Amino acid sequence: MANEYRIRPREAAAEQIECYILEHELTAHAKLPSEREMYAMWGINRTTLRSAIRRLIEEGVLYNRMGSGTFVSPPKLTRNLQDIKGFSSVARSAGHVVSSRMVRLGVREASKQIAQKMHLTLGHKVLEIVRVRIIDQVPVLLETVYLDTERCKGIETYDLANLSLYSILEKDYGIRITQGVENLNVTYTDKEEAELLEIPEGTPVFYQTGVVFDDQGVPVEYFKSIARSDYIRFASELTR
Amino acid sequence: MSGKPKIDYHAPIYLQLRELIRAKIEEGEYLPGMAIPSENELAEYYGINRLTVRNAIDALVAEGLLKRVQGKGVYVCVVTDEKIERDLETLGGFRQTIRTKKARPSIKILTKAQRPAGTKYARIFNIDPKDMVYYIKRLDYVDEEPVALEEIYLPYQLLPQLEQIDLSVFSLYEVYDFYGITLKRAWQTLDLKKLEPSDAQLLHVDPGRVVLLFTCISYDENDRVIEYSRSYTRGDLCNFTVHYHR
Numbered sequence: 404m405a406n407e408y409r410i411r412p413r414e415a416a417a418e419q420i421e422c423y424i425l426e427h428e429l430t431a432h433a434k435l436p437s438e439r440e441m442y443a444m445w446g447i448n449r450t451t452l453r454s455a456i457r458r459l460i461e462e463g464v465l466y467n468r469m470g471s472g473t474f475v476s477p478p479k480l481t482r483n484l485q486d487i488k489g490f491s492s493v494a495r496s497a498g499h500v501v502s503s504r505m506v507r508l509g510v511r512e513a514s515k516q517i518a519q520k521m522h523l524t525l526g527h528k529v530l531e532i533v534r535v536r537i538i539d540q541v542p543v544l545l546e547t548v549y550l551d552t553e554r555c556k557g558i559e560t561y562d563l564a565n566l567s568l569y570s571i572l573e574k575d576y577g578i579r580i581t582q583g584v585e586n587l588n589v590t591y592t593d594k595e596e597a598e599l600l601e602i603p604e605g606t607p608v609f610y611q612t613g614v615v616f617d618d619q620g621v622p623v624e625y626f627k628s629i630a631r632s633d634y635i636r637f638a639s640e641l642t643r
Numbered sequence: 644m645s646g647k648p649k650i651d652y653h654a655p656i657y658l659q660l661r662e663l664i665r666a667k668i669e670e671g672e673y674l675p676g677m678a679i680p681s682e683n684e685l686a687e688y689y690g691i692n693r694l695t696v697r698n699a700i701d702a703l704v705a706e707g708l709l710k711r712v713q714g715k716g717v718y719v720c721v722v723t724d725e726k727i728e729r730d731l732e733t734l735g736g737f738r739q740t741i742r743t744k745k746a747r748p749s750i751k752i753l754t755k756a757q758r759p760a761g762t763k764y765a766r767i768f769n770i771d772p773k774d775m776v777y778y779i780k781r782l783d784y785v786d787e788e789p790v791a792l793e794e795i796y797l798p799y800q801l802l803p804q805l806e807q808i809d810l811s812v813f814s815l816y817e818v819y820d821f822y823g824i825t826l827k828r829a830w831q832t833l834d835l836k837k838l839e840p841s842d843a844q845l846l847h848v849d850p851g852r853v854v855l856l857f858t859c860i861s862y863d864e865n866d867r868v869i870e871y872s873r874s875y876t877r878g879d880l881c882n883f884t885v886h887y888h889r
Binding site: 408410419632638 | 829835
């Protein structure tokens with residue numbers, strides 16, 4: 404190729420730092436060398452280093468603690484979208500302490516949107532479950548779930564803040580969830596969402612909606628989630 | 644006896660030229676992804692009528708061996724038995740749908756250059772930090788509105804002479820085809836990201852807003868990393884849907 408791309412010094416510095424973390428197998432909350440040490444190792448000037456570190460902080464790779472230095476951020480919780488496992492089992496298998504807080508639990512009549520998604524008639528009674536999911540004491544996900552009250556009679560009596568909805572459905576209601584379709588995009592938190600997730604109003608977050616189906620192809624659940632992008636990342640394995 | 648009619652000096656000139664171009668493609672003088680000389684150049688060089696040249700080229704375009712690109716020229720393609728548009732969408736995963744109907748996609752290449760892999764990309768591609776990688780930065784448009792800014796890294800050794808290929812004409816999947824590379828799987832992650840002001844401007848995004856950042860590592864059948872890409876995509880213009888089953 405005729406032209407050679409000149410890597411911007413800040414980019415090179417950021418790549419260097421990312422590599423240092425990998426090569427030295429620095430784990431979550433490990434302290435990064437000081438700017439002076441990095442200068443000695445790589446000869447990158449301080450302004451460039453600072454700007455690279457700032458970028459990595461913005462990308463969530465590093466975090467800063469006033470006066471004590473720069474540290475490696477804990478990895479985000481990765482939710483594989485092909486994985487049918489619920490939020491809590493994914494988080495638990497990644498070694499997190501998971502809990503939930505019930506925000507709202509009650510019966511309402513299906514709106515047009517809920518009715519269409521769940522193949523129900525308008526006004527059909529649905530159970531609305533609104534929970535904040537918490538990992539390691541940080542509220543990361545605000546989830547609203549709708550279930551058909553006729554199919555899930557009495558499910559509101561379970562301890563839904565702590566038990567897995569999918570396993571209750573499977574064990575006690577004989578409903579086996581086998582497939583789903585989800586939509587993902589970005590939104591900005593309103594006042595209530597911001598308060599529940601303990602972040603400023605207007606913070607960009609993931610907005611996820613979806614329907615899951617049983618093995619007969621009947622919709623079981625319609626859900627809407629608001630997920631904090633500083634703690635959660637979505638992933639997908641593509642195969643042929 | 645079936646088969647190709649024998650072309651000799653009695654044959655019509657357009658047939659002779661057609662077979663000449665075919666031979667040059669087969670022998671590798673004209674490589675996949677490269678433009679062949681213009682109709683005028685061919686007409687002048689061989690001392691034949693331009694319409695005759697056009698006839699020869701039209702025949703090869705009809706066969707799929709050449710591709711005519713409005714305002715650019717005529718490019719060499721590779722004819723394979725199964726011509727599939729290889730898109731990551733066909734691999735499953737995030738399905739991106741543009742919200743507008745009758746969308747006309749186009750690509751603008753902003754940067755296409757080589758750089759040393761450096762420590763980060765050396766690790767990703769399992770090559771030496773001094774080995775070269777291609778760096779491509781491009782804007783994807785739909786109906787003249789930018790929808791995604793992409794940064795793509797490719798290892799030079801696997802795709803030599805990529806510089807000869809016009810990437811606004813051929814998709815990377817077609818290019819991999821030219822090199823006999825088949826993508827087998829990819830690992831894609833999705834984050835939210837605030838763009839640098841200059842990139843936000845390129846993508847017509849308000850600097851205070853975020854975009855969806857898809858990071859994707861693609862592997863071929865031999866488990867070699869072929870491509871590492873970051874795609875900054877506007878959420879206001881696209882939808883992302885995922886289907887999954889047990």
